[in-house]
Amino acid sequence: MKPVDAVVVGSGVVGSIMAMELANAGLKVLCLERGRMIDPQTDFVAPDTHDELKYDRHSDIFQNLSRETITFRNNMGQTALPMRELGSFKPGEMVGGTAAHWGGNARRFLPHDFEIRSKVTERYGKGFFPEDCTAQDWGVTWDEIEPYYDMFECIYGVHGKAGNLNGEIQPGGNPHEGPRSREYPNPPTHRTPQGEVFANAVSELGYVPFQGPGAGMTQDYQNLYKVMLLECNRGGFCSSHVCSQGAKANPLSAVLPALYKKENFELRPLCNVIKVNTDSTGKQATGVTYIDARGREVEQPASIVVLATYCFNNTRLLLLSGIGRPYDPQTGRGVVGRNYSYQTGGRVHAFFDDREFNPFIGGGMVNTSIDDFNGDVIDRSKLGFVGGAYVNVPNSGASPIKSKPLPHGTPRWGAEWKKAVAQNYRRVISVSLHGSCMSYRDRYLDLDPTYKDANGLPLLRMTFDWHENERKMLAWTYEKCVEIAKAMKPARYHAHAIPTKYSIVPYQSTHNVGGAVMGSDPSTSVVNKYLQSWDVPNLFVVGGSAFPQNAAQGPTETIGMLACWAADGIKENYLRKPGPMA
Amino acid sequence: MAESELLNAYGYLTQPEVRFLDAAVERLIPTDDLGPGAKDAGVTCFIDRQLCSSWGSHGRMYRSGPWLEGTPEQGFQSRLTPQEIYRIGIQEINADCRGKYERPFDQLQPERRDEVLKALEKGEVELPSLSSKLFFDLLWRNTEEGFFADPLYGGNRGKAGWKLVGFPGVPSGAYKEHLGNPELYRAEPVSILDIRMKQAQADAQGFAKHIMLKQDGGK
Numbered sequence: 001m002k003p004v005d006a007v008v009v010g011s012g013v014v015g016s017i018m019a020m021e022l023a024n025a026g027l028k029v030l031c032l033e034r035g036r037m038i039d040p041q042t043d044f045v046a047p048d049t050h051d052e053l054k055y056d057r058h059s060d061i062f063q064n065l066s067r068e069t070i071t072f073r074n075n076m077g078q079t080a081l082p083m084r085e086l087g088s089f090k091p092g093e094m095v096g097g098t099a100a101h102w103g104g105n106a107r108r109f110l111p112h113d114f115e116i117r118s119k120v121t122e123r124y125g126k127g128f129f130p131e132d133c134t135a136q137d138w139g140v141t142w143d144e145i146e147p148y149y150d151m152f153e154c155i156y157g158v159h160g161k162a163g164n165l166n167g168e169i170q171p172g173g174n175p176h177e178g179p180r181s182r183e184y185p186n187p188p189t190h191r192t193p194q195g196e197v198f199a200n201a202v203s204e205l206g207y208v209p210f211q212g213p214g215a216g217m218t219q220d221y222q223n224l225y226k227v228m229l230l231e232c233n234r235g236g237f238c239s240s241h242v243c244s245q246g247a248k249a250n251p252l253s254a255v256l257p258a259l260y261k262k263e264n265f266e267l268r269p270l271c272n273v274i275k276v277n278t279d280s281t282g283k284q285a286t287g288v289t290y291i292d293a294r295g296r297e298v299e300q301p302a303s304i305v306v307l308a309t310y311c312f313n314n315t316r317l318l319l320l321s322g323i324g325r326p327y328d329p330q331t332g333r334g335v336v337g338r339n340y341s342y343q344t345g346g347r348v349h350a351f352f353d354d355r356e357f358n359p360f361i362g363g364g365m366v367n368t369s370i371d372d373f374n375g376d377v378i379d380r381s382k383l384g385f386v387g388g389a390y391v392n393v394p395n396s397g398a399s400p401i402k403s404k405p406l407p408h409g410t411p412r413w414g415a416e417w418k419k420a421v422a423q424n425y426r427r428v429i430s431v432s433l434h435g436s437c438m439s440y441r442d443r444y445l446d447l448d449p450t451y452k453d454a455n456g457l458p459l460l461r462m463t464f465d466w467h468e469n470e471r472k473m474l475a476w477t478y479e480k481c482v483e484i485a486k487a488m489k490p491a492r493y494h495a496h497a498i499p500t501k502y503s504i505v506p507y508q509s510t511h512n513v514g515g516a517v518m519g520s521d522p523s524t525s526v527v528n529k530y531l532q533s534w535d536v537p538n539l540f541v542v543g544g545s546a547f548p549q550n551a552a553q554g555p556t557e558t559i560g561m562l563a564c565w566a567a568d569g570i571k572e573n574y575l576r577k578p579g580p581m582a
Numbered sequence: 583m584a585e586s587e588l589l590n591a592y593g594y595l596t597q598p599e600v601r602f603l604d605a606a607v608e609r610l611i612p613t614d615d616l617g618p619g620a621k622d623a624g625v626t627c628f629i630d631r632q633l634c635s636s637w638g639s640h641g642r643m644y645r646s647g648p649w650l651e652g653t654p655e656q657g658f659q660s661r662l663t664p665q666e667i668y669r670i671g672i673q674e675i676n677a678d679c680r681g682k683y684e685r686p687f688d689q690l691q692p693e694r695r696d697e698v699l700k701a702l703e704k705g706e707v708e709l710p711s712l713s714s715k716l717f718f719d720l721l722w723r724n725t726e727e728g729f730f731a732d733p734l735y736g737g738n739r740g741k742a743g744w745k746l747v748g749f750p751g752v753p754s755g756a757y758k759e760h761l762g763n764p765e766l767y768r769a770e771p772v773s774i775l776d777i778r779m780k781q782a783q784a785d786a787q788g789f790a791k792h793i794m795l796k797q798d799g800g801k
Contacts, residue, residue: 045788046752046784046787046788046789047752047774047777047784047788047789047790048774048788049788050732050751050752050753050774051731051732051734051774052730052731052732053727053731053732053735057727058635058637058642060642064642065642065643065644066640066641066642066643066644066645069644072655072656072657073656074653074655078653079650081650081652081656081659082644082646083644083657084640084643084644084645084657084658084659085640085643085657085658087657189761190761190762191762192761192762193762193763193764196764231758232758233753233755233757233758233787233789234753234757234758234760234761235753235754235757235789236753237753244787244788245787356766358760358766358767360749360750360753361753361757361760361761361767362761366761395761397753398749399749400730400743400744400747400749401726401727401730401731404747412703412722413609413610413611413699413722413725414609414610414611414612414696415612415614417611418611418612418614418616418619418746419616421746421747422616422746422747425747425748425749426747426748426766450648451646452646501655502655503654503655503657504655504656504657505654505655505657505658
């Protein structure tokens, strides 16, 4: 194959933006995508898109596990077994990647999150983190990355109301957010009647409600790349689905249409990269090897290699390529696979006898939120945990197979179940909490010793369970959510149980992070603050894989921000002086 | 061929299996004052079509060994496909019922069928080839899916599941005007099948044109 300036592996939220930015800088860019080509005009047309069974249950836009999956165990003493069926999370497999079917929850992390180790230690003293916790600073500060959050928001047309403009608190927004350099590109959503009930309750309790930001357009919007995104109709079918209107920003609607017009850009779908190749010194990437749709192994030379895949594959490709020292949980040494993390969540359901709602109207991340239990907002000295959560009432559009919460004690089936379903579908408000998850010495990713993918290569193995710190955080936040639910004055309410063990079965979130984390110390990170490999300076590993631990907010906006930041680093620094940037 | 002529044609299930499933799903979601149950809503037909699809043979699932039992947290580890779980499960449950009650499941009284279903749900029925809980969980999952999925898959006939809860199906293009409005939105549900069969209209963007119902729930 003819050499290119840059090969970008993956066409999701990171790959599309990195490819766009590098092509804008004049590089000849090739994007390799393992999934099939997508034309939203023919692949996702209403009314067929409004099909819960097809997209939420049997979707062919999620990863095809018959070819590749991961293996999973709760702890090192167990034998990991393959994830045979999708459950806890849903990585994508098509042009547009996982972000094509995201829900549109577009929140920034807090400044505190990027320096959590230093800030918590500074405020509460050494020894406040659990002993085996490996949470660490990201190597970047808020002031460095804020402009790139702004840039991502102008690509994805994020809606919201600023709560902190250049340090000045603004009414209507999130007062706890990091200082923003300017307003959101689009106005906030209207508040739903369910959001109103929540807002009144939390205001009474002294918290500050705001309309949560998201990427379902609140008006027709021309983005930074001159692509038009249309106003969202609030018909639901967002998460797990691709929007037929192009009203949800994702790689397909917001970036790829502009990228396809560039002559120095090529997209090759159905090309599954299996290795990053290096020269004899092992310190320079020479390109990648992929398997194409016909099963041929192809070598693609490139001057710069960008890994822009889901957190699992970024980590797995490094392990399969022998780049970076694999993490060893026994000694704590090594970096590739270290600090795998996830996200915590929970719900309190409030059921009303005297009120009905329109739960099917919503989507595009319509929600009313509070951020009063997050980051550095609460005093943790007596609580004894690190991290936090935001709480919200989402109106994502309740689709009827999966969205029918029922009061505790309702039988699982039969006439009483049927009665309860009829009674409650339109009479429930879900107070949802979305929480952080720290990283730990014994939670990590490596290659499985037994199970292989369709190409005969070892699967990635996940060793993961909840730790006491997260259970404590959830227990405390649940108490707060129950207080809020009570203040909404429902007929009855109940809180979900805090899980004792992590299970791969029920859907939780597609917010897997870590494994190739960023940082300022090569002994605890795979990439430097510019997402550049410490070992191979012309290799950049960008995505959720770079998070050293997870904050409370959905990760997509921060992943997109990192893509903007990494691309700018390459354009402004690396291209001028190729070599290690830190 | 008209959809109605295909309603009782089965691609995978045998007639004894159809009788078993009709008798089971009628107990899981019974027909009562609130409206049709799962049997009348065509859930058996839905399950048959699911079993004929690639899902029925776990076409997109990881299917390499070694096959170990694992922990509940590690999820589905059976080497049986849904087609096999239904075929073998129904055969073995009927054999168990014949042993205990001298007749197959579908010929038991409704209360007895409930007892059997509860025992399956708890994993208390010892079947030779699979866990009875595995069978029940799959049956219940498919029953719920078939009762609430778009009728184009053979279940949710007459949009019985959607009418039960007040879900209008394919969204209307007017939803955004209703987002902040506390007024209750009640409409005759519209399915993808309705639009494809030209029994309901869609606008140029593919959103349904809803016919509104009166606030008391009547037309």
